[in-house]
Amino acid sequence: MMTRRQVSAGLSAGGALAAAPAIAASQAAKSRALPEPRQQGGMPLMSALKLRRSARAYSDRPLSDQTLSDLLWAAFGVNRPSGDRTAPYWRHVMVIDVYAVMADGVWVYEPKSHALSPYLKDDVRALTGLQDFVATAPLNLVYVAHGERMTDVSPEERRLYASVDAGFIGQNVYLFCASEGLGSVFRGAVDYQKLAKALHLPGQQFVTFAQTVGYPSA
Numbered sequence: 001m002m003t004r005r006q007v008s009a010g011l012s013a014g015g016a017l018a019a020a021p022a023i024a025a026s027q028a029a030k031s032r033a034l035p036e037p038r039q040q041g042g043m044p045l046m047s048a049l050k051l052r053r054s055a056r057a058y059s060d061r062p063l064s065d066q067t068l069s070d071l072l073w074a075a076f077g078v079n080r081p082s083g084d085r086t087a088p089y090w091r092h093v094m095v096i097d098v099y100a101v102m103a104d105g106v107w108v109y110e111p112k113s114h115a116l117s118p119y120l121k122d123d124v125r126a127l128t129g130l131q132d133f134v135a136t137a138p139l140n141l142v143y144v145a146h147g148e149r150m151t152d153v154s155p156e157e158r159r160l161y162a163s164v165d166a167g168f169i170g171q172n173v174y175l176f177c178a179s180e181g182l183g184s185v186f187r188g189a190v191d192y193q194k195l196a197k198a199l200h201l202p203g204q205q206f207v208t209f210a211q212t213v214g215y216p217s218a
């Protein structure tokens with residue numbers, strides 16, 4: 001039997017692509033390298049907490065590669081030699097993959113290599129939520145859970161623990177955004193079936209929540 005650590009190591013974010021080889025292979029695209037994330041600086045924590053809030057109006061200004069890199073690292077990057085992350089996660093099993101849904105397609109964040117793997121070429125931002133701004137904001141993060149990795153628990157518990165994992169990532173994103181002058185909103189108003197279909201999620205994978213990120217327009 002594999003230990004929790006072995007399960008997590010063997011089934012990291014790359015598992016998302018393994019689960020949908022036809023999609024990844026048909027794209028025949030390479031991973032997108034991200035600049036080294038800046039792991040120092042930013043706003044003092046208490047100041048970021050003071051500014052944390054949800055935003056629902058975004059400009060279409062894109063995020064720079066450096067900002068995207070810093071954001072993804074803050075969200076769920078590797079912060080220790082053990083491979084563990086900036087957010088805690090259930091039973092040491094890596095359940096959540098962070099999908100970055102942008103104008104140029106859908107990418108899966110690979111924390112170990114700190115890169116983005118191409119997943120879909122289509123712009124499916126409009127399908128990530130039921131609010132208009134999701135279609136034009138530069139980035140919608142979608143927190144996808146691998147239900148099949150959560151053994152010995154009921155479907156209700158799967159959803160519960162995966163949602164908590166996503167919530168921690170979401171708060172990291174909120175605080176990073178507050179520190180960087182970005183807007184964000186964590187979202188459950190999603191057509192889950194439509195989004196799972198658009199993302200070609202296999203059987204036991206499911207969307208927990210989505211989160212928009214961009215520069216506020218108002």
Ligand SMILES: Cc1cc2nc3c(=O)[nH]c(=O)nc-3n(C[C@H](O)[C@H](O)[C@H](O)COP(=O)(O)O)c2cc1C
Nearest residue numbers: 052053054055056129131185186187188189190209
């Ligand atoms: C689980 C959860 C789901 C949420 N879903 C949505 C949503 O679908 N759309 C939205 O605009 N805000 C959503 N929010 C954001 C809340 O509405 C927001 O955090 C709350 O009103 C407090 O505002 P604040 O974040 O500015 O402090 C959600 C927040 C949480 C924690």
